[in-house]
Amino acid sequence: MKRVVITGMGVISPIAKDITTYWNSLQNGVLGISEITSIPTDELVVKIAGEVKDFKPEDFGVDKDMARRADLFTQYAMAAAQQAMTDSKLSVNPERLGVYIGSGIGGIKTFHNEHTKMLQNGAGRVSPLFIPMMIPNMAAGNVAIIHHAEGPCLPVVTACATSTHAIGEAYRCIKGGYADAIIAGGAEAAITPIAIGGFTNCRALSRTNNPETASLPFDSRRQGFTIGEGAGVMILEEYEHAKKRGAKIYAEVCGYGNTCDAHHYTAPHSEGKCAARAISLALQEANYNSDKDKLYINAHGTGTPLNDKSETQAIKIALGQQTAANVPISSNKSMMGHLLGAAGAVELIATALTLKNGVLPPTINLLSPDPDCDLDYVPNVARRYNANMAISNSFGFGGQNGCVALRICND
Numbered sequence: 001m002k003r004v005v006i007t008g009m010g011v012i013s014p015i016a017k018d019i020t021t022y023w024n025s026l027q028n029g030v031l032g033i034s035e036i037t038s039i040p041t042d043e044l045v046v047k048i049a050g051e052v053k054d055f056k057p058e059d060f061g062v063d064k065d066m067a068r069r070a071d072l073f074t075q076y077a078m079a080a081a082q083q084a085m086t087d088s089k090l091s092v093n094p095e096r097l098g099v100y101i102g103s104g105i106g107g108i109k110t111f112h113n114e115h116t117k118m119l120q121n122g123a124g125r126v127s128p129l130f131i132p133m134m135i136p137n138m139a140a141g142n143v144a145i146i147h148h149a150e151g152p153c154l155p156v157v158t159a160c161a162t163s164t165h166a167i168g169e170a171y172r173c174i175k176g177g178y179a180d181a182i183i184a185g186g187a188e189a190a191i192t193p194i195a196i197g198g199f200t201n202c203r204a205l206s207r208t209n210n211p212e213t214a215s216l217p218f219d220s221r222r223q224g225f226t227i228g229e230g231a232g233v234m235i236l237e238e239y240e241h242a243k244k245r246g247a248k249i250y251a252e253v254c255g256y257g258n259t260c261d262a263h264h265y266t267a268p269h270s271e272g273k274c275a276a277r278a279i280s281l282a283l284q285e286a287n288y289n290s291d292k293d294k295l296y297i298n299a300h301g302t303g304t305p306l307n308d309k310s311e312t313q314a315i316k317i318a319l320g321q322q323t324a325a326n327v328p329i330s331s332n333k334s335m336m337g338h339l340l341g342a343a344g345a346v347e348l349i350a351t352a353l354t355l356k357n358g359v360l361p362p363t364i365n366l367l368s369p370d371p372d373c374d375l376d377y378v379p380n381v382a383r384r385y386n387a388n389m390a391i392s393n394s395f396g397f398g399g400q401n402g403c404v405a406l407r408i409c410n411d
Contacts, residue, residue: 004174005409006250007181007242008088008235009349010080014050014228014336017060018083023353025335026361027382032336033211033226038191045200047209049191050228050337052076062146069129070142071107076231076342077139077187078146084183085147088235091245096180097149099140100170101233102156102163104341104396105190106136112192139187139231151179157341159396160300162186163232164344168256168404170236180241185345187231199227202266206303212365215338217301217331218308218373219366225302228337232345234352239409251352252409255288255391257281261399267306268395272314275393278401279318282391286405290323296360296387298351299377300395301331302338311393312373328385330378334364344394348404351392355408358386 009019014032016022025032032050041047057067060079067075081101090097110133114126132138137155144153152173156166163186170184199205206214206224216222242249257278261269268275288295300311316324332347339346354360359382366379394402 002175002177003239004171004236004253005239005242006234006253006352007237007247008084008090009250009352010083010087010233011346011349012052012055012076012080013230013346014052017055019087023357026332026350027359029362029364029380029382030335031211031364033214036191039193044193044196045207046196046205048211048214048226050226051191052230066142069133070138071110071133072189073103073107073187074139074142076189077101077233078142080185080187080231080233081143081147081183084233084235088247090181090235090237092181094148094150096151098152098170098173098179098182099144099149100154100156100166100182100184101140101143102166102186102341103136103139103188104157104159104162105188105195107134108190108195109192110134112194143183147183149183158400159398160338160340160343161394161396161400161402162341162344164348164392164394164402164404165258167234167236167345167348168258168402171253171256174236174238181235181237183233184236185231185233186342188340188342189229190340191227191229196227204304215303215334216365217299217303217334217363218370218377220368220370222303222305222308224304225333226337228339230339230346231342232349234345234349249409251355251406253404254407255282255286255405257403259401261401263399266397268310270310272310272317275311275314275395275401276317278403279314279391279393282403282405283318286389286407288389293389294387295327296354296385296390297327297329298347298390298392299329299331300393301333301363303333307395309372312375315375324375328360328376328378328383330361330363332361344392344402348392351390352406355387355390355406358384360385
């Protein structure tokens with residue numbers, strides 16, 4: 001089996017639109033949640049989100065005409081992919097280059113706009129670009145066109161686990177010898193009245209409109225998640241291919257777990273047993289040794305009452321109570337909100353940077369610990385910690401669980 005490494009990364013997020021600023025924001029606990037400015041909120045209960053501010057696709061080398069024909073989630077994906085490819089300096093046979101970029105919801109902004117147009121003016125006024133702008137696979141399709149990627153293309157859709165699964169499946173593809181490199185990640189742009197209304201009414205969103213107390217992973221005051229948007233993209237590359245061309249290596253992808261709760265269409269299993277199995281599968285494949293490895297966990301940590309409690313339980317099951325108590329954990333969603341299908345990718349980028357820099361990003365605004373969430377969540381202040389291994393968790397509606405393991409690449 002082949003080894004797989006990360007040689008490039010790109011991010012569009014509520015706290016930064018480049019990797020350097022993103023890392024500085026993470027370790028300094030910068031809050032990217034604020035009042036929504038991109039849509040009217042008069043009729044919405046929830047009026048705050050983790051928005052990407054001042055985004056212009058042309059600033060990232062995206063062709064203006066191509067951007068005009070793409071939904072915002074695809075624009076985010078194209079921008080993040082361009083960053084990652086530039087960072088990687090990748091040179092590869094197009095037939096051996098793949099794209100695994102997913103979206104949990106796809107072009108819901110386009111859907112909302114075109115549906116409104118139809119109601120007002122009739123079906124004859126619906127744009128001929130409606131379908132190709134809306135469908136979730138178009139982020140991967142457009143990125144493949146731009147970068148001439150003629151290899152495997154798999155746009156994953158597993159709700160909030162989407163981009164973790166996309167990166168995990170890309171890892172397996174390269175490990176199995178089916179590609180030399182894959183542009184992998186996820187993108188989301190769902191800050192729309194219909195999405196916010198739907199998430200609010202199914203009691204998933206926090207209803208507070210104070211940015212400081214809206215997204216509170218592992219805190220006893222938590223009420224739900226805060227919606228965010230953006231994209232995260234990694235260049236995964238076969239190790240020998242990367243080594244031969246002298247590529248910069250951020251980390252090695254060394255394990256992946258994928259399970260399903262088979263329990264409920266939105267709620268996680270209260271015991272966390274299937275999420276625990278996803279974590280265990282990733283750790284086993286990565287040859288994790290609790291006596292030798294210094295582990296860090298980038299949690300799914302949504303700030304919903306059910307998720308944080310069940311994820312804490314899952315970590316305890318997977319690691320054992322004693323080991324779990326000594327492993328630092330943090331949630332980037334405390335700063336950015338929940339980027340849905342893009343969350344796993346932007347958080348795995350944070351995980352790779354944590355390994356590279358030896359600093360743990362904090363879980364900010366964690367002021368009232370929940371007795372049911374009794375592990376070390378790195379509250380409020382970044383911490384020096386030289387982990388040599390890390391995992392990133394993602395759990396989605398439908399019971400989908402994903403976990404990707406990384407190691408520092410020393411050879």
